[in-house]
Amino acid sequence: MSRQSAEAHPSTRLYVAIAVILAALTALEVMVFYIEALAPVLIPILIVMMAAKFALVAMFFMHLKSDGPVLTAIFAWAVFIATAIVVGLMAIFGKFAG
Amino acid sequence: MEGPTSTGIPNRKLAMWTFIGSECMLFGTLIATYMIYRGRNLVPPYPHDLLNIPFITVTTFVLLMSSLMMVLALAAVQRNDLRATKLWLALTALFGLIFLGGQYYEFSHFVHEGLPLSRNLFSSTFFVLTGTHGAHVAGGVIWLGTLLVRAIDGKLDARHAETVEIAGLYWHFVDVVWIILFTLIYLLV
Numbered sequence: 001m002s003r004q005s006a007e008a009h010p011s012t013r014l015y016v017a018i019a020v021i022l023a024a025l026t027a028l029e030v031m032v033f034y035i036e037a038l039a040p041v042l043i044p045i046l047i048v049m050m051a052a053k054f055a056l057v058a059m060f061f062m063h064l065k066s067d068g069p070v071l072t073a074i075f076a077w078a079v080f081i082a083t084a085i086v087v088g089l090m091a092i093f094g095k096f097a098g
Numbered sequence: 099m100e101g102p103t104s105t106g107i108p109n110r111k112l113a114m115w116t117f118i119g120s121e122c123m124l125f126g127t128l129i130a131t132y133m134i135y136r137g138r139n140l141v142p143p144y145p146h147d148l149l150n151i152p153f154i155t156v157t158t159f160v161l162l163m164s165s166l167m168m169v170l171a172l173a174a175v176q177r178n179d180l181r182a183t184k185l186w187l188a189l190t191a192l193f194g195l196i197f198l199g200g201q202y203y204e205f206s207h208f209v210h211e212g213l214p215l216s217r218n219l220f221s222s223t224f225f226v227l228t229g230t231h232g233a234h235v236a237g238g239v240i241w242l243g244t245l246l247v248r249a250i251d252g253k254l255d256a257r258h259a260e261t262v263e264i265a266g267l268y269w270h271f272v273d274v275v276w277i278i279l280f281t282l283i284y285l286l287v
């Protein structure tokens with residue numbers, strides 16, 4: 001690793017803060033799952049929280065926030081294609097119909 | 099030490115990110131298969147009869163915290179603190195093993211309850227998807243074990259921080275995949 005990228009990485013305190021947020025979001029996801037009143041909006045709420053956790057790990061633990069745009073572009077493109085595969089196949093097999 | 103590169107990114111790190119990109123495709127196809135067959139299961143037992151949300155929440159928490167241990171190991175090796183590097187690498191591997199133990203318990207429980215791999219659509223897609231993820235966790239634990247042995251032998255210091263960072267990238271990827279699987283399999287049941 002270059003000295004420049006090592007210096008740009010988050011501090012230990014920020015790493016711990018991110019872990020606390022991840023744990024809290026996981027607890028919140030499970031709480032939402034058990035609240036029957038939220039059943040009609042369960043899917044969008046869980047998808048948003050899942051995406052938030054995904055982004056936090058990628059940005060801070062995988063250092064995409066500090067490692068520059070090339071690596072972010074590689075990962076974002078791969079995630080986009082994978083998501084398109086999932087959504088496209090689900091649509092083809094009628095998972096969004098009715 | 100590796101020399102400068104045309105991209106400014108170390109070659110091994112670029113290779114790991116490219117590999118992670120290909121892994122996105124692998125898990126994308128497996129997740130697509132699971133989602134297509136989700137809810138089309140005609141043969142019991144059904145997912146909601148078997149999935150133990152509190153138990154999986156605990157193992158999910160363990161895997162998330164293992165990612166924290168991994169970045170702390172990286173921070174330790176960057177400041178050449180060999181003692182802390184060994185501690186955090188060992189804890190990361192231990193948390194990975196706890197997650198794998200949880201997965202073994204879950205799989206055994208499912209089989210005991212009459213849900214082997216080929217029982218129905220849910221079992222086939224569930225075992226293949228979570229089993230593939232578990233195999234990746236196992237690979238990560240072995241990788242961490244090799245780093246730990248190097249650290250114990252005194253052959254891992256600040257000059258090898260990139261080696262630890264690359265192993266960390268793989269470990270965090272395994273973690274983000276589980277973040278997705280936890281929501282799609284267990285919470286959107």
